[in-house]
Amino acid sequence: MTMLQAPAPLPWHDEADLLGVRVRVFFFDPAEADAHGDFVARQLPILRGSGARLLAPEGQRSSYQAGGLLAQPDAVLAHGEGLLCLAYKGGDGRLLAPAQWRAQWRVDVMLQCIANAMAVAGQCQQPTAALWRGTNLLCQFDPGVAVLECLATHIGAARHYWRELQSVSPAQLAAFCEPRLRALPGLAASAGSVSASLA
Amino acid sequence: MIQVRIASQVTAQGVSGVRWVLVEQVDAAPVADAVPVTSAVAQDAIPAADGAEAAETTVGSATAGAVRLGALKLLVVALGLAAALWTAHVQVGPPGADGVPTRSQPQSTRDPAMPAHAVPARPGAVPVPPAMPHAAPPATSPTPATAPDAGEAPSPAASASPPRLTAAL
Numbered sequence: 001m002t003m004l005q006a007p008a009p010l011p012w013h014d015e016a017d018l019l020g021v022r023v024r025v026f027f028f029d030p031a032e033a034d035a036h037g038d039f040v041a042r043q044l045p046i047l048r049g050s051g052a053r054l055l056a057p058e059g060q061r062s063s064y065q066a067g068g069l070l071a072q073p074d075a076v077l078a079h080g081e082g083l084l085c086l087a088y089k090g091g092d093g094r095l096l097a098p099a100q101w102r103a104q105w106r107v108d109v110m111l112q113c114i115a116n117a118m119a120v121a122g123q124c125q126q127p128t129a130a131l132w133r134g135t136n137l138l139c140q141f142d143p144g145v146a147v148l149e150c151l152a153t154h155i156g157a158a159r160h161y162w163r164e165l166q167s168v169s170p171a172q173l174a175a176f177c178e179p180r181l182r183a184l185p186g187l188a189a190s191a192g193s194v195s196a197s198l199a
Numbered sequence: 200m201i202q203v204r205i206a207s208q209v210t211a212q213g214v215s216g217v218r219w220v221l222v223e224q225v226d227a228a229p230v231a232d233a234v235p236v237t238s239a240v241a242q243d244a245i246p247a248a249d250g251a252e253a254a255e256t257t258v259g260s261a262t263a264g265a266v267r268l269g270a271l272k273l274l275v276v277a278l279g280l281a282a283a284l285w286t287a288h289v290q291v292g293p294p295g296a297d298g299v300p301t302r303s304q305p306q307s308t309r310d311p312a313m314p315a316h317a318v319p320a321r322p323g324a325v326p327v328p329p330a331m332p333h334a335a336p337p338a339t340s341p342t343p344a345t346a347p348d349a350g351e352a353p354s355p356a357a358s359a360s361p362p363r364l365t366a367a368l
Contacts, residue, residue, distance in 0.1 A: 007210035022207070050211050066201050067222040080213015082206050114205070118222065122203045127217040129206040142207040148220040152203065156223055166225065 010046050012140070013098065019107055020187040021114070022142035027098050030136045043075065043088055043133050052079040066122020068155045070167035073116040083126050085117035088133035095136050108174050111181075114143050115151055115170030146184055150177050200224065 012024040028045040036042040040052050054077055056062050061072045077084040090112065096104050109132060117130035130141040143151075151173060158168045158176035168176075181187055200221040206214035 007212045007215060010209060010211065047209075047211065066203055068225045069222065079209070082214030082217075084209070084214070117205055118203045118220075121205060122201045122222050125202070125204075127204040127206040127214050129209045129214045131209070140209050142216075143205060143218070145218070145220075148203075148205060148218060152220045152222045 012046070014101070016102055018102065018105055018110065019181055020144040020147040020184070021110060022144070023105075023110065024140045024142070025101060026138045027096075027136060028138065030095075039075070040077070043086060044077075044084070044131070044138060046138055047079070047084075050079065052077045052084060055083075064116075064119040064123040065167060066119045068159050068167045069115060069119045069122070069170065069173060071116045071119035071170045073120060076120055079129075081127070083120055083124060083128040084131055085113070085120045085128050086131045086133060087113045087116060090132070091134050093135055096134060101137065107178055108171075110139075110141055111147075111151070111174035111178055112170045113139075114141055114147065115173045117141075118148075118151060119170065146187060147181060150181055150184075154180070 010024075011026070013027050015022060015024040017023070026046040033042055033045045036048075038048075039054055039058050040050065041048040044052065054075060056076065058075070061074065062076065064071050064073070064076075073085045073087055074089050075086040077086065087109075090109050091106065094104065113130045113132045117128045121128035130143070132139045132141070154177050155168060155173060158173045159166075161176055162168055162172045164172070200223065202219055203222050204217045204219045207216035207218055208214065
């Protein structure tokens, strides 16, 4: 009789709760990572050597739709029994210091990545992880129930707000939901800590 | 409803710790009659919280908002004016009750047969006759006629019928 062993966690360098999302970060040397020819080793250094593979050729962005949410993530990878939804073209290209990455955090980018993953998961009907690759760090987002519910239940309202006939983009949905998430009492502490560190 | 499963953990072998949520289906009917405005906002050029709130105010009709605000201001001013008039009416009395000619009822157009204080200032108050120079008691009188300790009560007839102004005129 064999017992199921829990998979070994990845060597994340830090993690924090930011606006209801558990954020895990992995810092790397951008010069070393960018020198790799393999896409996974270059964009997902923490998963170097794993079995993750791109679903579409590199640089080709496919559309994924779940309800009224239409996304075009930068890359979608198959990884085990699930998918990885990766964004690496957003952000401002700044290097984030390991000691101060919370102060330099961008909530809008985080919510866009989660919305991207929701669209991919809804269309492919597979569990999908939301990832963002910055200049020198890789992030994995684990959204809480409040964040997921807020994003999922405000798609129609965001479509009306942006006067879109068919669908909204993850950026539009994130911009619509961010002030509502900041107003939630349970998430005010984490949002306040980000604002305080920014000040 | 569409089921959406978001993985909470990423391992070297795959993903685990699934959280799921239901996403509402597309309902294009409510926006079919909306103004077909194509959003020119790119995916990475969306303003965040403050920009969204500011844009929300500009989406609605600005003219209707201005008209509504103006009507609200007028209503507040009218209510304040009415409250002030009512307070003055209760505490002071109607205009012209103190003998001062009002703008709407000048002295020249007033009915000479109507005494100035024919209407009491308060309900139940005794009308006070206007001061008449020829009817005033002499300054050398030891006790005024209206003094409470004068010893003699005013006659009921005198107190019941005030002197007529038309007699002096």
